[in-house]
Amino acid sequence: MMNFHIHSTWSDGLYTPEIIVREAIKKKMEKIGFADHYQTTKVSSISKKYLKMYLEDIKALRKKYGEIEIYAGIEVDFSPRTNIDELPDFEDFDFVLFEYVQDSLWDGYPLWMLLDLRKRIKPPVILAHNDLSRNFGATDIEAFLRVLEADNIGIELNTNLNYTKLGEFYYRLATPIFERVEEYNIPISIGSDMHENLELLDDVEDALSFIQEMHLEKNLKLFLKEVGERYER
Numbered sequence: 001m002m003n004f005h006i007h008s009t010w011s012d013g014l015y016t017p018e019i020i021v022r023e024a025i026k027k028k029m030e031k032i033g034f035a036d037h038y039q040t041t042k043v044s045s046i047s048k049k050y051l052k053m054y055l056e057d058i059k060a061l062r063k064k065y066g067e068i069e070i071y072a073g074i075e076v077d078f079s080p081r082t083n084i085d086e087l088p089d090f091e092d093f094d095f096v097l098f099e100y101v102q103d104s105l106w107d108g109y110p111l112w113m114l115l116d117l118r119k120r121i122k123p124p125v126i127l128a129h130n131d132l133s134r135n136f137g138a139t140d141i142e143a144f145l146r147v148l149e150a151d152n153i154g155i156e157l158n159t160n161l162n163y164t165k166l167g168e169f170y171y172r173l174a175t176p177i178f179e180r181v182e183e184y185n186i187p188i189s190i191g192s193d194m195h196e197n198l199e200l201l202d203d204v205e206d207a208l209s210f211i212q213e214m215h216l217e218k219n220l221k222l223f224l225k226e227v228g229e230r231y232e233r
């Protein structure tokens with residue numbers, strides 16, 4: 001089992017990274033990825049000057065616990081709540097999640113702004129818990145997917161109940177889009193956006209089923225390969 005969207009006490013999560021790592025080992029998970037919030041006025045988050053400490057904390061756990069792969073990610077609130085002009089390049093991270101991309105309800109900046117930024121960010125870039133059918137439903141699906149592929153931007157399947165409508169996960173509401181994703185080299189990531197409930201640490205079953213239903217195994221592999229290459233450095 002794997003989960004690439006976990007919050008710790010570094011931002012607005014309840015548990016320290018070490019407690020989370022131990023719980024993940026107990027649950028026999030293979031890969032976990034921390035994705036604490038980067039400096040935003042929205043929630044408790046990691047300011048630029050503490051980024052290095054956060055990274056070192058995670059890398060130390062990686063050394064201490066060899067039985068599980070521990071990835072270092074970060075989540076960017078892509079809105080005026082973040083100082084996007086001074087966004088770091090996140091060079092030493094394994095992946096970067098962008099939330100609220102083109103999400104008008106949350107004042108999210110449009111996708112084209114992310115395309116501009118993307119060029120200077122080396123790690124895999126992923127659209128986190130995006131309500132694709134609402135934010136991109138009016139866009140031509142092929143054109144949208146071609147843009148993501150060209151700029152190497154992936155999509156996350158997020159299994160947190162915050163990202164549902166009438167009991168359906170956002171990704172399930174965007175089935176017409178995901179039916180086409182297998183034709184493109186677009187990385188697919190999965191995560192539960194765990195904050196305070198350790199039970200949610202391996203709660204990604206539905207995302208894995210969805211990957212099978214939509215034939216996205218190759219896309220998940222692409223994501224795992226990209227983060228894996230970062231991890232091995």
Ligand SMILES: [Zn+2]
Nearest residue numbers: 005007075193
């Ligand atoms: Zn999150």
